[in-house]
Amino acid sequence: MQTFKKILLAAAAVTIASAQLFAASPRRGFAVVIDARSYEEARRQVDDYAAEIGKSGLEVHFVIDRTGQPDSLRQVLRQLWEQPKAPIEGAVLIGDIPVVMVRDAQHLTSAFKMDQVAFDRWQSSVPTDRFYDDFSLEFAPLGRDSIHPGCFYYSLTAESAQQTRPDIYSGRIRPTDCSGTSRYEKLRSYLEKVVEAKRNPEPVDQILFFSGNGFISESMVARIDEKATLFEHFPWLERQRNGISYIDHKRDAHIKPRLMNEMQRRDLDFAVLHHHGDWDTEYLNNLPMTNDTKQQIAQIKMYLRESMRHAISHDIPADSARARITRRYGEFPDAWFAGADDPKTRAADSLYLWDLDLYLSDFGRYTPECRVVSLDACFNGSFHRDSSIANAYIFSPGRTVAVLANSVNVLQDKWVDRYVGLTGLGMSVGNLAKYAPYLEQHLIGDPTFRFASADKRIDVDELLRQDSPAAWKRLLADNRYPALQALAVEKLFRRGDLSSADLLRIFRESDSHQLRMQAFVNLSECRDDNFIEAIALGMSDNYEMVERFAANMLAKSGDERLIPAMIAAAIRNNTSERVEFSLKQAMPMFDGEKLIAEFERQFPATNYIDSETVHRLIRHSIEVNAKRWTASMKSVMDPERTKKSRMQDIRSMRNYYVHFMVPELLDYLRKSDDPEVQQAMLEAFGWFTLSVRRDEIARTALDMSRDESLAPAVRNEALKTYNRLK
Structure with a gap:
C-alpha cells in the first residue's frame, strides 16, 4: 500500500507528496511533476510508474502542479535538489506543465540564430527545459503567450551563468489531443509501456545508425569512423553478428520503407538518425542520383x-x-x-x-519498436507544439520509450554520440541528455529509463551518485570501456584534478577516438597554448570528428600559429568532404596574404600528377574564401551604408569571426553614438569566446558595462558579453 506525505506549499501553489516505497533510506530522490488533471486521469498508471522508479532506490517526490506557473515549479525543484535528505537527481515533467520559451540566450544553443526583433517571439525563442534543470541560469519573466497559453517567455539575464550545465536531469512527457486520440489516453498507454520496459530490462545489443541527404556533406569517411567509434562505445558488440547496422539514404531511390522496416524490428535497442528535419518531417532523400x-x-x-x-x-x-x-x-x-x-x-x-521523406502522418502505419531513438535533426523535438516527430515516436503503439531530440535547429557538427556507450553500462537516458546540455536538446520520454548493464560490475548511474575522485581516477586508467574513461576525464576536469597539460597528454597518447574527443573538448575550455597545440595536432588526427572539430575550433580561434596546420590540411589530397567544407569556412577568419604565403611555402613539397593545375585551384580557393567576409565587416563601419544593411552584417559576426579586424571593429563600437548598433555589436562579440582577441573584447565590454553615460540596454549587453567571454 502506498503512503504519501502531502504538504501544501502556499507560495508555490503545488502539492508535494513523497513516496518512500521500496528503499528504507535512499540516497537520492526523483521528482514526478504532473498537472492535477493528468494525475487524476492517469492515477493508476502514474503510481505504477513511480513505483518502478522507487524500486531502483530513488525516493519519488510527487509535485502536483495546480497553477501552471513556471517560477513556482522551478523553485520547488530547486528546493528538492538542495534538501539534505534524498535530494533529487532528476525530474520528469508530465502532462500540461508550462513550457518556457527563452530569449536572449541563443549562444547557449548549438546553432539557433534568429533575429528577435524581425521575427515573432514564438519563432525566435527557444523552447527549453533547462529552465527546470539548470539552476545556475537566471531569467527575467516576459509574460505569457496569448495564443499558446501554456507557453511563458523569459529572458536570460546578464548576471546569469552564460553556459548550460544542468544540476539535475529531466525528461518531458507531453501528450496532446491530436491524431484522433486524447492526451490522457496517450499518457496512460505510454506509461504502461514504460512500466513494462522497466520490469523487463534488456541489454543494448542491436544498434542502427542512419545518414540522410545532405548531412555533414555526406562524408563517407565520417560514417566509416562513426561505426568504428560505436564499437568503442559498445565493445561487446564486436563479437556479435550484425550488432551495429548502417543505412545510407543513397541505398534506395526511396529509403523511407527500408528505414521504417528497420525501426520496426522488435530487437532494435538504440538508433541514431542523422538527417535534416522539421517539427513534422524527417528529411531522408533528395531526388536519387542516377546514371540512366x-x-x-x-x-x-x-x-x-x-x-x-x-x-x-x-x-x-x-x-x-x-x-x-x-x-x-x-x-x-x-x-x-x-x-x-x-x-x-x-x-x-x-x-x-x-515518399522521399517521413512525415507525422506516416505514424498511422509506422510503429517504431526501437527502445531509444536519437534524432540528430532540427526541430524534431519541438515539444511546445501540438505535435512533433519526437512525440509521435513515444506515443506510437510500439516499444519506443525515449527520444533525444531538438526543439529548434541544431548544428550538424555536434558530438552527437557523446557517452552513448554508457547507456549499455547502466546510465539512464536522462543522464545521457544531462551531459550533452545544449539549450535545445531534450529527452522526450522517461528520463529514468535504463538498459540492463552489459557488465554487471558497473552501474554508471551509481558511479555518478557516488562521484568518487578515486573511482574516476581508477576508471580513467582502465581502457576496457573508452566511454567510461571519457566520462572520468570530464568529472576529473570539473574537479580541477586534470590540468590542460594532462589533457594534452591524453590527446597525444590515447588510441581511443572518444577519449581524444573528450580531451579536446575540455581543452577548448582552457583556451591556452595547450589548446592551440591540440588544434594543430587535431588537423591530422585519424578520427574524422576530431579533425572536423579542430577545423571548426581553428576558425573560432584565429590564432595565426594555426595557419601551417590549416594550409597543410587544405593541400592534402584525402581531406574529407566535411573537413574541407570547414576549412573553407575558416579561411575568412585569417589574413588572406598570410594564408597565401604559407601555401606557397608548403606546396612545392607536394607530388601531384598535374601540379600546376592543382596549385592554381587550391590557391584560387584560398583567395576567394579568405576575402569572403572582409567587405561585410568593413561595411559595418561604413556610414554610407543603410543602418538596416549594417545591422545585417553585424549579425553575421555571430557566425564569422574575422579576428584580425577586431581592433578596428572595437574602436568603431566605442565611438558609435547609436545604442542599437552598440548593443548589436556587443551581442555579436559575445560569440568570440575562443578568439585570440577575446581578452581585448572582454576589456572593452567590461569598461562599457561600467560607463553610466551609455544606455542601460547597452550596459546590460556589455555585462552579458563580458560574462560570456570570461
Missing part, C-alpha cells in the same frame, strides 16, 4: 513541372516562371513542361516526392 539518361530526363521534367506549380501557387505568371528557368538553365523543349496542371500527373509527382 531516361531517369535523368524524367527527373528534370518533374523538376520543371514542380517549378511551374510553385510559381502558379505564388501568383507568378507561367511565362515569367518559364523565362526565369530559361535564364538559369537554358532552353527546354515545350514537351518537358507538359503535365504541370494535369491532375493525374500532379498526383503521381506528389506521391513520388512524398
